[in-house]
Amino acid sequence: MAEEGLALQVEGLCRRYRLDGRDIEVFRGAEFAIEAGQTAAVVGASGAGKSTLLHLLGLLDRPSAGTVRYDGEIVLQRSEAVIEDFRNRQVGFVFQFHHLLPEFTALENVMMPAIIAGKSMTEARNNASTLLDQVGLSARMTHAPGELSGGEQQRVALARALVMEPRLLLADEPTGNLDPETGAKVLELLLELNEARGTTLIVATHNMSLADRLPSCLHIAGGLVRYRGEAA
């Protein structure tokens, strides 16, 4: 079982892109805190910066200024190797498009992060099959992604994101590619699995009815991030 979730503290976060000699400022001085085990939506119009924020929080991208603390620590001040290890072990990602490897089975796709992290085949296989069972796909383990429906593929992606027992789970429009009914089921599953594990969960979505199902919300507009919700 995972330990409890990661606490996030964001201070003065800025991200600028230089494009055609012009600066695009996605964030200017975002400030917010997310408690360990908290669930929050990230909402905002297309292009507002939802994906950019998730990439920054997940250490897939670097801020132009400002800091993110994880349980109080500024991980970006550490070496590349430590940052990469932290990301692999503590952070899980679910994307809008599942990015499953088409030539591998569902089971192999879920095992992959554990194998890459150096776990034994036996441990990786055991963890992966337990997770596929939890997402309701025990009968689909040997199927290739192309043999699964969109909702099933996204459930495999969910299992894959959880196989390293991350303390922070970041989901970027995880239901954006699914019909509303299937999307609602995948979200329900995400929330259920997360609650059982105590993971910190951040879900970017432009779907307000989906965001309303989550207890707190980060609203991005005009380069600013406003926090609404339970704790902080």
Ligand SMILES: Nc1ncnc2c1ncn2[C@@H]1O[C@H](COP(=O)(O)OP(=O)(O)O)[C@@H](O)[C@H]1O
């Ligand atoms: N690599 C990049 N280079 C330049 N601009 C980018 C890059 N990635 C994102 N942007 C810009 O940053 C802004 C936020 O993008 P994004 O985070 O993808 O928004 P969202 O996920 O809310 O739709 C957009 O204006 C987008 O064009």
Ligand SMILES: [Mg+2]
């Ligand atoms: Mg996006």
